[in-house]
Structure formats: structure tokens, C-alpha cells
Amino acid sequence: MSLIDREEGAASAPASPPAGGRGPTVADVVRAVTTGDLPMRITGYDGSAVGPADAGITLAIRSERGLSYLLTAPGDLGMARAYVSGDLGLEGVHPGDPYEAFKVLKDELRLRMPPVAEALALVRGLGWERLMPPPPPPQEAAPRWKRMMTGLRHSRTRDSSSISHHYDVSNAFYEKVLGPSMTYTCAVFHSPDDTLDEAQRAKYDLVAGKLALKPGMRLLDVGCGWGGMVRHAAREYGVKALGVTLSRAQAEWAQAAIEREGLGDLAEVRHLDYRDAPREQFDAISSIGLTEHIGVRNYPAYFGVLKARLKPGGRLLNHCITRADNHAPHRSGAFIDRYVFPDGELAGPGRLISEIHDAGFEVHHEENLRQHYALTLAGWCRNLVEHWDFCVGEVGPGTARVWGLYMAGSRLAFERNEIELHQVLATHNGPLGVNGYPLRPDWTP
Secondary structure, eight states, rough: TTTTOOOOOOOOOOOOOGGOOOOOHHHHHHHHHBSSSSSSSEEESOOOSSSSSTOOOEEEOOOOHHHHHHHOTTTHHHHHHHHTTSHHHHHSBHHHHHHHHHHHHHHHHHHHOOOOOHHHHHHHHOOOGGGSSSOOTOOOOOOHHHGGGOOOOHHHHHHHHHHHHOOOOOOOHHHHOOOOOOOOOOOOSSSSSHHHHHHHHHHHHHHHHHHHHTTOEEEEEETTTTTTTHHHHHHHHOEEEEESSOOHHHHHHHHHHHHHHTTTTTEEEEEEOGGOOSSSSSSEEEEEEEEEHGGGGGGGHHHHHHEEEEEEOOOOEEEEEEEEESSSSSSHHHIIIIIIIITTTTTOOOHHHHHHHHHHHHEEEEEEHHHHHHHHHHHHHHHHHHHHHHHHHHHHHHHHHHHHHHHHHHHHHHTTTSEEEEEEEEEOOOOOGGGOSSSOSSOOO
């Protein structure tokens, strides 16, 4: 959250005027935009401080530029800019996992909008230049209106650019954060004590079971990432699997892994838009983490593309993040849109299931795995902390901070049911409703 976010219903006691006619300090600004007892120590580049000296977490505003970021950008964006650039520090937590600081900021820091006269007095004292937005950090993507230069939202060119922004960071960085499975989607835990690798294998086995994969079948995995599902299906189930991804770096890494594991006769990953996947009929299709990128208005076309590639009687497993309800906005907030998933969109689970039905599929099973994603993100944060120096050396401190911020914040959102993760299993029915689906599930939950 930004220091200028409004807290509805918060007390509006004015800040004390600066003593001795001096200009306002950072502490004065903090007092003006907060109410109640501060849950953390906040220090300024000018030597001022406010909040309990023995607080476990300190928020350090380290420069005038950092203060300008906080004052000029709405919501999470200003805080993200200051933090990513190093102008805002969180002391008492590791930058690879600032989860505990997130909880304090979300639960205990109460913000308010100061009265107009008080705000104007503060700005005059600070200097109007504080309201001139500094250039954003280089990790920030262009705003939505500027992205029009690369094409309409969810056009092929713009989708390719958005995917590259997020996934073509560094394969070596992802290897450290994701671990040996090289899987960047929600895992499935039978116990909180499961390792990430165990949980990712369990996820792939769950998907394979729901799709009833057997030797000799053909699987299409759209948005395949680094080929985890493709390799697992080929190695463990004898399936001939094709994966497609818009990330060239992912495709190159995945194809090298396929050759290294001796799976070249069964598995393949291509650098390809899902819309250009072969039109031959597949026995099963998995989509694990792609739906978030294609745009809600494109759901009919997206599921139509998948249906056209699936044999009658074949199964589709769609695995994606959703909103917790069908009334929430589809588009992500400014931080996620600029730093993590440009153009990403989420719908509620009801909208998702309706669109699958309306595309001509029959839905048989739905499962919410949001608690599993919270555990997955906690594991990724632990990996980032453990390999922090390597990751910083690979992608730079700003990008490493983006990932710690994003994963810790997402973990909290999944824990609190602000977002969810749904797997939906459906069939492409043949004539007269024939789908080959058994009376009871033939897979183990």
C-alpha cells in the first residue's frame, strides 16, 4: 500500500506543525497520513523517526526520491517503486521473503488522507518538486496506455512482449527459486512438510490422473513453461507430449532438458503461440497457468481453440488462478501489472466454469487449491532467501526485490482467500453425449 492510500473511516487528527518554523520532516509527513499507534518504526533520510524504537520491523525512507515515489503514485505502485529502487528499505525481514512485514502493513498500519489545507501546507514545506514523479525503476513495464504501441491488449505481439517481460528473466535465476522441478505453478501438498519437489510431482500426477493418461496417448500442454508436465507425462506415463510456450527462453531450456533426460522420442516443447498449436486431434489437453494471460474477454476463443484440438471423448484440465468471486475486477492492480504480469487478468471461478461449458465442454469436476499455492509460494520465498546472493548477481537487486515482494504478497492473498487456484476437469463430448467418463472418478484426489 502507498503512504497516501485512504483509510475509510479513519480518524483525521491533524499532524502537529513543525517546530521552530523549519520545513516538515519525513516523520511529520508520516504523522499526517497515519492514524493511531504505528505498528513499526519509520525512519527518514533526514534523521527523523516515528513509531516504537523497539519495533521488530522498520520502514526506512532513504532518500528524497523515495519520498516522492510514495507521494506521487497511487496504491501499491509508489511503495513498489521506492522499494525496488532501494529508496525504501524494510529492516527486520529478508528482502527475499518480506511476508511478516506485509502482514503488519496490511493489518496494523492505518492510513488517512489529511485535510486539504494540511496537505497543502506539507507540500509547500517540502517543496512542490516532491510532487514531480521521478522516473520509475527499469524493472517497471510501461503503463497500459503505452503498451498500445506494441498492439492491442492480448494481440499476439503484445502477449509475446508481456510473457517475455515475466519469464525471460534468467533461467539460472528460476532454477534457484523454483528448485529442481523448474515448475512455476501451484504444487499439491499431501502434508505441509512435503518438499517443493514432492509437491510438484504430486501436482503433475494429479493432472495426469484427471486426464487418464496412458501409454500411447497424445497430450498437448499449452503454456507449458519449462516443460515440467510434458517431461513428467512422457517419463512416467509413456505419453507422447507436446508443449507450447511464448517464452523463447523457456522453450530452449525445456528442449535441452528433454534431450538430457533421453525423452526426445516422446516429448517436445516448441516456442509457439497456443493459437498456432497443431490442429491434429489430441487425446488430452492440459493448461496449467496459461489462462491468467489470455484475457477474460478472450475466454470463448481460447476454449474454442482447445476444443478444436481435442478428440471427442478427450479430457481438458484447466488449472489457473482466479478471483475469489465473480464480482471482483478482472484486471490486476498497478504493482502486479507493471512489475509482474503485464496485461494479466483473472475471473471468478463461476465465470471460468461457465465459459468452459459455453465453449461446448462438459465440466465434471472442480477443485480449489488456494491453500496449496500459499505453501508453494512460501517454499519459493525460502529458496530465494537461501540463494539471495546468487539471484542478485544473476538479475540485479531490483528484480530480486520485485520477486520477494510479489511472492510474499501473493502468499498472504492466497492465505486470506483474496485469490484462489482452481482446477477444472472437462470433456469434449462426442455424438449423443458420449464422453467416456466413468460413473465415479478414475483418479485419486
